[in-house]
Amino acid sequence: MTNRTDVESEPRTPLRADARRNVEALIEGARTVFARDGVDAHVKDVALQAGVGVATLYRHFPKRADLVLAVLRHDVDECVETARELAAAHTPMDALTLWLDRYCAFVLTKQGLAAALHSGEATFAGLGAQLLERLEPALDELVQAARVAGATGEGASAMDLLRAVAHLCTPGPSHIDYTRRMITLLLAGLRQGPTTERATRTAP
């Protein structure tokens, strides 16, 4: 609530009541349709879902990105609101834990949505992984060679390196478990904070 930007909160020219209602309906409708068909669902479908004409949609959201942005804003606001509620109803640590969990779900949702965008088709699905598979042998040779030459230790495999460097390259199909594990780890680290002082920080 109360954002200084526009569309939803405080338009310079006060929106008419029905217009405001429609904007609301559009955001809600868009969320539904985007979730179902991905971000480049047919504009018409969104309008239909919201129960308004396409012109109305275009009036309030001239570009598709505007609509997506609005949906995102809306969801973020919910997320923020949740933080307040959790803070009021739980111990600080619990609230933090719960919220991160929620935040995690949120991010994952948005990623799934963004991923759908890339490939209208499923062709790209395992692309990142596929590329890594192809590169791995090549890099592995280099790594093996370096190792034989005594220039490196045995701390990392070629795949480790590729993963580490490529990193973002993966559109990530089912990172869910991984992400949750990381969060758990993070929280564990947080808890240990006051206990152990050494070996906590490695690099900025």
Place this chain on the structure above:
Amino acid sequence: MTNRTDVESEPRTPLRADARRNVEALIEGARTVFARDGVDAHVKDVALQAGVGVATLYRHFPKRADLVLAVLRHDVDECVETARELAAAHTPMDALTLWLDRYCAFVLTKQGLAAALHSGEATFAGLGAQLLERLEPALDELVQAARVAGATGEGASAMDLLRAVAHLCTPGPSHIDYTRRMITLLLAGLRQGPTTERATRTAP
């Protein structure tokens, strides 16, 4: 449809010489145009750049994704080839270093391309950052509260947490420096491998 891994390597039905030439031209042209206009450049432009008709493009690459995939494959192959060359011409460690550098450039290129895809418009540009800015206050409250309650140490700021968790959310405008720094770090770690044995591994 055709076959699964075809188009460039070993089509069951031997391509006619000129067809093969055209495929080559299309991949090259697509690379150029995609680099200039992003992955959803006009199909016609790609055909024009390649000096062929649109039908020819469609014959060889029924879906846009097929074309993108082909370009990527092509680039990956180049990357692999580079690995061999470097391995032959340098000491193992140097080759590894140089190759990672090249690989880094490759990944970054592809990311820029993928990023362009998301937002035809620049609206999404700083979206990730923007969202983080909005969430930061909310999370910060939780963190502060937890800290005051003595449940956590002071090892991480709210922003750190958000960054760590959101991670992929950022389409990343100019990660270049960051990425290079990480690679340097990685190589340093590799070199130290045989020297220090402790504290190398933290988590898989």
Place this chain on the structure above:
DNA sequence: CGCCTAAGTGGAATCCGATTCCGTTTACTC
């Protein structure tokens, strides 16, 4: 070496969805 055939081609024709336009409806003002 020239012919025959089917693969391959270019550009015109078609199709589909995004975007715009305009006459009508509806919420606020006085």
Place this chain on the structure above:
DNA sequence: GAGTAAACGGAATCGGATTCCACTTAGGCG
């Protein structure tokens, strides 16, 4: 309760992706 301008819906328009088909041309064969 009438006047007015904002807001609406759906039809019309526009642009680019995809398909179609009459025409070329590579390359095998007599």
